[in-house]
Amino acid sequence: MNDVHVIAETADQARLGERMAMYTQNALKIGLFGPNCSSGRAVTMVPERWTGNWQDNLALARMADEAGIEFMLPVGRWKGYGGDTDYMGTTLETITWATGLLAKTKRLIVFGTVHAPLFHPIIAAKQFVTADHVSHGRFGLNIVVGWNEDEFQMFGVTQRDHDARYDYAQDWIEAVKMAWGPSEDFDFNGKFIKLAKVRAKPKPFGGTRPLIMNAGASAAGRAFAIKNCDAFFTQASRISMEETQQRVIAAKEDARSQGRELDVYTVGVVTCRRTQKEAEEYYHYATIENGDWSAVDGILRKKNISVATVGEEEFKRQRHHYAHGMGGLLMVGDPDRIAQILADLSRAGVRGIGFSFVNYLKELPFFCDEVLPRLERMGIRAKRPS
């Protein structure tokens, strides 16, 4: 717990720093992204694709906890994307999923991914506090504002214009923070949210608050993360690590200019096998030959990405991009190659990465046996807990 990089002036800041370090000394935090959904982030038809069921999630969380993996990050999804597999058609609701996993693990941080416009902030704040008490301070909050019209219709909620979604989320997070803060009784008078005579106790565990993250990609989304969050998830550059480094530096500097500390994370998709050739063959088999291309095309339609809107070249690139885990850094290789990419990200200033496998439970042991020791030898991660 010494890796507290925040210059802590108060005990509360120090405790928040420990949460930001995810209670480990590792320079690069590692997490699993998307296992609460069927197929995870692999739009594939292979029979070994991820079930997303509770038993597999629980086994995965226990395995990750034992191995010293820092976090699990779910996808907040309400409706599948169709296709042959109804990609992400079966999902476990993320706050209850997180609370269950936290109760059964000892070290892992587990995030809940919450659509601000769909959850009442006071109920949500109380759910987060409950998960935080269950886990002695290991709950994290991923705020999303939503984008999928289909999902909003299902709740009878009208989506606001893009940037106004973040204006609403600003009110929402301020109301949540009020409920977590020192006042037990308060009124809240935001632009969108007005609450009278709120009573909120208990407070989060340990005199601080849960870690907050966001992954906005637009200017409004990025500004929201810089103003309100501890962790900003952003895409690593497809061009170079130098470009990734520039993005990290810029986000951290923008946060510091507002008197805040911000960690920058990224996401990816890992196919790691004993040899480079094996990894490439499996990637090709699962993602290209057996991709659920009708689901991929459904996702592209929802996002209004077509030859007509983006041109043929970009459409092809996006189609490929959405087939492998709906985006993120593609890492296909033997353990040396995967360890090298992760080490490069760390050197670029990235604080952590959440990634997915086709089948998390089957693939995580090889990753832990082969890649983690390499990262330890490279000084990126400390020895795992025994």
Ligand SMILES: Cc1cc2nc3c(=O)[nH]c(=O)nc-3n(C[C@H](O)[C@H](O)[C@H](O)COP(=O)(O)O)c2cc1C
């Ligand atoms: C790591 C990560 C996790 C995300 N999780 C979700 C999610 O669970 N549900 C969702 O609707 N959007 C999710 N998103 C989408 C973002 O919240 C965001 O809406 C998207 O990056 C577009 O940015 P913008 O909202 O600034 O336009 C995620 C994105 C990333 C990179």
